[in-house]
Amino acid sequence: MTSVLASAKALSKEACATGERPVLRERGQREVFCGLTGIIWLHRKIQDAFFLVVGSRTCAHLIQSAAGVMIFAEPRFATAILDERDLAGLADANEELDRVVGRLLERRPDIRMLFLVGSCPSEVIKLDLSRAAERLSVQHAPNVRILNYSGSGIETTFTQGEDACLAALVPQLPERTEATPHLLVAGALADIVEDQFRRIFTELGMTDVAFLPPRKSSDLPAVGPGTRVLLAQPFLTDTTARLQERGCEILAAPFPYGVEGTMAWLRTVADLWGVPRARFEEVVAPAAARARKALEAHKFRLAGKRVFFFPDSQLEIPLARFLHEELDMMPVEVGTPYLNQKQMAFDLAKLPAETLVSEGQDVERQLDRCREAKPDLIVCGLGLANPLEAEGFTTKWSIELLFTPVQGFEQAGDLAELFTRPLLRRTRLEV
Amino acid sequence: MQLTVWTYEGPPHIGAMRIANSMDGLHYVLHAPQGDTYADLLFTMIERNDKRPPVTYTTFQARDLGGDTAELFKSSARAAYDRFRPEAMIVGASCTAELIQDDPGGLAKALALDCPVIPLDLPAYQKKENWGAAETFYQLVRAFAGTRAPAPGAERPERAAGERARCNILGPTSLGFRNRDDVTEILRLLADLKIEVNVVAPQGARPTDLARLPDADFNIVLYPEVAQNAANWLKRTFGQPFTTTVPIGVGATRAFVREVCELAGVDATAFLSRERSRLPWYSRSIDSTYLTGKRVFIFGDATHAIAAAKVANSELGFKVVGLGTYSREFARDVREAAKEYGVEALITDDYLEVEQAVRDLHPELVLGTQMERHIAKRLGVPCAVISAPIHVQDFPARYAPQMGFEGANVLFDTWVHPLMMGLEEHLLQMFRDDFEFHDGAGPSHLGGHGGARETVADAPVTVAVAAAVATDTLVLETPVHAVANDPGGWAAEAEKELAKIPFFVRGKARRNTERYAEERGIKTITIETLYDAKAHFSR
Numbered sequence: 001m002t003s004v005l006a007s008a009k010a011l012s013k014e015a016c017a018t019g020e021r022p023v024l025r026e027r028g029q030r031e032v033f034c035g036l037t038g039i040i041w042l043h044r045k046i047q048d049a050f051f052l053v054v055g056s057r058t059c060a061h062l063i064q065s066a067a068g069v070m071i072f073a074e075p076r077f078a079t080a081i082l083d084e085r086d087l088a089g090l091a092d093a094n095e096e097l098d099r100v101v102g103r104l105l106e107r108r109p110d111i112r113m114l115f116l117v118g119s120c121p122s123e124v125i126k127l128d129l130s131r132a133a134e135r136l137s138v139q140h141a142p143n144v145r146i147l148n149y150s151g152s153g154i155e156t157t158f159t160q161g162e163d164a165c166l167a168a169l170v171p172q173l174p175e176r177t178e179a180t181p182h183l184l185v186a187g188a189l190a191d192i193v194e195d196q197f198r199r200i201f202t203e204l205g206m207t208d209v210a211f212l213p214p215r216k217s218s219d220l221p222a223v224g225p226g227t228r229v230l231l232a233q234p235f236l237t238d239t240t241a242r243l244q245e246r247g248c249e250i251l252a253a254p255f256p257y258g259v260e261g262t263m264a265w266l267r268t269v270a271d272l273w274g275v276p277r278a279r280f281e282e283v284v285a286p287a288a289a290r291a292r293k294a295l296e297a298h299k300f301r302l303a304g305k306r307v308f309f310f311p312d313s314q315l316e317i318p319l320a321r322f323l324h325e326e327l328d329m330m331p332v333e334v335g336t337p338y339l340n341q342k343q344m345a346f347d348l349a350k351l352p353a354e355t356l357v358s359e360g361q362d363v364e365r366q367l368d369r370c371r372e373a374k375p376d377l378i379v380c381g382l383g384l385a386n387p388l389e390a391e392g393f394t395t396k397w398s399i400e401l402l403f404t405p406v407q408g409f410e411q412a413g414d415l416a417e418l419f420t421r422p423l424l425r426r427t428r429l430e431v
Numbered sequence: 432m433q434l435t436v437w438t439y440e441g442p443p444h445i446g447a448m449r450i451a452n453s454m455d456g457l458h459y460v461l462h463a464p465q466g467d468t469y470a471d472l473l474f475t476m477i478e479r480n481d482k483r484p485p486v487t488y489t490t491f492q493a494r495d496l497g498g499d500t501a502e503l504f505k506s507s508a509r510a511a512y513d514r515f516r517p518e519a520m521i522v523g524a525s526c527t528a529e530l531i532q533d534d535p536g537g538l539a540k541a542l543a544l545d546c547p548v549i550p551l552d553l554p555a556y557q558k559k560e561n562w563g564a565a566e567t568f569y570q571l572v573r574a575f576a577g578t579r580a581p582a583p584g585a586e587r588p589e590r591a592a593g594e595r596a597r598c599n600i601l602g603p604t605s606l607g608f609r610n611r612d613d614v615t616e617i618l619r620l621l622a623d624l625k626i627e628v629n630v631v632a633p634q635g636a637r638p639t640d641l642a643r644l645p646d647a648d649f650n651i652v653l654y655p656e657v658a659q660n661a662a663n664w665l666k667r668t669f670g671q672p673f674t675t676t677v678p679i680g681v682g683a684t685r686a687f688v689r690e691v692c693e694l695a696g697v698d699a700t701a702f703l704s705r706e707r708s709r710l711p712w713y714s715r716s717i718d719s720t721y722l723t724g725k726r727v728f729i730f731g732d733a734t735h736a737i738a739a740a741k742v743a744n745s746e747l748g749f750k751v752v753g754l755g756t757y758s759r760e761f762a763r764d765v766r767e768a769a770k771e772y773g774v775e776a777l778i779t780d781d782y783l784e785v786e787q788a789v790r791d792l793h794p795e796l797v798l799g800t801q802m803e804r805h806i807a808k809r810l811g812v813p814c815a816v817i818s819a820p821i822h823v824q825d826f827p828a829r830y831a832p833q834m835g836f837e838g839a840n841v842l843f844d845t846w847v848h849p850l851m852m853g854l855e856e857h858l859l860q861m862f863r864d865d866f867e868f869h870d871g872a873g874p875s876h877l878g879g880h881g882g883a884r885e886t887v888a889d890a891p892v893t894v895a896v897a898a899a900v901a902t903d904t905l906v907l908e909t910p911v912h913a914v915a916n917d918p919g920g921w922a923a924e925a926e927k928e929l930a931k932i933p934f935f936v937r938g939k940a941r942r943n944t945e946r947y948a949e950e951r952g953i954k955t956i957t958i959e960t961l962y963d964a965k966a967h968f969s970r
Binding site: 057 | 434437442444465466469480481490491495527531559
């Protein structure tokens with residue numbers, strides 16, 4: 001028996017023994033993107049960076065397909081496609097790479113930072129991109145800094161690509177010697193969201209605030225023992241580890257979704273900076289009130305509805321928290337590709353006990369559970385959405401949650417709307 | 432190692448997926464790392480399929496590489512069989528799995544599943560999507576029809592007198608450009624001709640249907656990129672002849688009807704005595720005069736590119752100034768076709784090379800893929816899409832075949848619609864500086880163009896165009912208008928006069944004038960030089 005209920009029951013027995021939240025761990029077919037997909041938003045975020053995937057035709061095809069098929073006529077990413085000669089050793093892959101990079105940089109003199117992005121094939125043939133990056137950095141200094149990370153599917157799932165990219169950036173960050181605390185917000189945010197948060201921090205009296213990744217590679221924030229890191233994204237496991245190695249302190253906080261998430265997220269730093277509670281309330285009150293009002297409009301449509309998350313971006317748990325706590329939805333199953341219990345602690349604790357949390361995937365078994373659970377809304381990837389719609393389910397394709405500004409007070413309503421729209425659409429259509 | 436921005440074709444296992452997804456009762460077990468499942472969205476999102484493609488991926492990760500990936504493949508294949516109970520399975524590896532050399536074919540054989548399992552060997556670092564589709568289809572046809580092969584040299588039995596001729600339609604696939612509607616159109620055509628259709632494959636066929644392929648008298652090869660190998664083998668093995676005409680355009684459709692009727696022993700005269708497409712009359716209608724000699728650049732898969740060139744040249748009266756394909760397997764055919772139009776074929780899968788060619792040739796219309804649509808958009812040239820790689824827009828809700836007589840009607844509409852209408856074009860030439868009706872505004876019946884012209888003193892539109900050209904892509908080759916930046920090149924008056932020439936021929940005028948000046952050692956191009964060159968090159 002594979003039902004959600006049965007799985008949850010079996011797990012809760014186990015949990016009673018350990019005292020932890022039970023998690024269903026699955027190892028089967030994983031219907032997820034690989035880390036290369038992160039390039040689609042990262043290349044827009046860091047405006048003078050170029051992402052060169054060293055991989056196969058499949059890699060090039062993936063990015064092109066996932067990017068909604070060529071939405072950007074002039075992308076700052078490309079693929080150096082390995083061919084037989086590179087594999088057979090006839091052509092020294094390193095020499096070939098140097099040639100390709102040379103050609104690329106000649107064509108794009110505006111590029112200041114180049115990421116060599118490892119892929120499944122480059123990992124399997126053990127093409128050492130970190131050495132290549134070092135070698136090429138010397139060659140192209142001081143105009144271009146060349147870094148590397150892996151976005152391969154064998155090592156990364158979807159948003160872990162951003163994690164790997166930011167982790168690669170950390171050693172490049174200048175050293176900050178002052179011990180006075182300053183704030184670093186980690187995780188790519190839409191520019192407009194970043195600006196909103198910056199305004200709030202300023203009003204709270206915090207002016208020394210930096211964001212990672214920066215919009216320009218020349219604006220790399222300095223870090224050191226005084227750095228307090230606030231995570232804006234829930235998938236930065238490696239990045240936080242690298243930052244800790246640089247002496248930074250990672251703040252324990254929930255994630256800035258909805259009113260409560262954003263409020264608690266901001267309050268974590270406000271408290272740390274000794275901002276008086278009254279002042280904090282005064283600063284956030286107008287935006288929080290607006291956001292509450294915006295959520296009210298969605299609550300009556302979403303309250304009581306049962307939602308099922310397929311694993312995708314690691315945003316699942318904080319989003320399920322938001323839908324449950326702020327919109328009264330009932331998460332049936334929350335699947336996540338990888339569960340960092342420590343970083344998720346706040347959000348995880350707010351999920352109802354009967355919600356099944358699953359890590360990893362066996363897509364066929366999960367589909368069985370989903371069909372049996374008959375949720376009102378399914379959050380899933382592009383490969384599953386239409387087939388489930390055709391079966392009569394209402395779905396929300398999860399990639400949109402990453403491609404839309406959803407964090408912070410001003411976006412709380414937009415975030416709720418992403419879940420309301422498919423339900424509303426279903427009631428509206430008479431065909 | 433090849434630097435690639437966009438790709439025209441996916442890897443070969445995507446071709447195999449297209450075959451699997453086209454058929455019923457077939458399941459594909461693909462040894463592939465996590466992430467390769469992205470391919471599902473091609474079918475569920477781009478083609479808007481209402482079910483998942485019949486593909487099981489092993490989705491191995493780094494931790495599996497240290498362990499037993501072969502065992503993972505076996506358990507995945509076993510589980511897929513148990514769950515889906517397919518009539519047959521195909522098994523293979525994607526690019527990464529190819530490197531770890533687990534031999535999916537051998538492993539699947541060892542499982543002794545209760546269905547035929549066809550191993551696929553699709554070299555991911557040499558071959559591409561269409562090759563993968565063709566190879567997969569061929570292997571399937573061999574596997575299922577092969578058992579019925581007659582003894583070598585055996586004569587094909589004659590069809591009984593009075594029995595209707597039967598044919599197979601080979602090639603239509605999932606993710607094929609307008610394949611869905613082409614098949615409908617060709618089925619109608621064959622029904623009108625009273626020719627029976629035995630099997631359509633791979634689209635809509637089951638593995639057992641492939642075993643029935645030898646029952647037909649001949650094969651119709653609709654898409655050689657996918658079906659040629661299989662058709663060749665069927666001819667060798669069963670003596671089934673196949674068609675060589677792809678029925679795109681009025682002329683080709685009529686030739687196709689004659690070819691099919693010849694193979695079927697049917698008299699085509701009565702059927703062909705009536706005009707069945709509107710294209711010929713629309714094209715002869717005098718409002719179409721303005722189409723004469725329009726410079727058109729064509730790029731796509733070989734089948735569609737060759738057909739488009741023929742239609743553009745002979746049925747719409749355009750001038751083919753460029754013809755190319757990304758289908759290297761069919762390069763020779765495209766080269767031959769290009770000769771007919773006096774152009775050199777562009778055989779490449781490098782998007783940047785195609786872009787450069789479009790830039791250099793200054794076409795007035797681009798017929799290409801989604802990639803060329805982007806190129807054309809950037810260069811401000813009208814464009815219509817004629818070929819895969821596929822885009823969600825290539826699956827229109829309406830009936831829109833490319834093949835047959837209705838297909839020809841569709842071609843007329845889709846290719847002519849993006850162009851400036853005849854009288855509008857003339858008015859533009861006559862009154863250039865109207866503040867709202869200017870060449871930068873584009874055809875008035877199409878939206879999305881700028882409103883009033885930006886008036887910058889002494890900054891002719893060419894400057895803006897040149898600036899756009901210089902900044903908008905990866906390409907940093909010598910700018911097309913390099914001479915324009917050379918103060919010794921164009922006299923200011925001549926440059927102004929050039930700006931009065933409509934944008935769609937301005938590039939050509941500039942190029943010709945510069946060539947004319949260079950050949951004659953003229954240092955500064957004056958208004959006189961401009962008109963001398965015009966007279967010299969006037970067609």
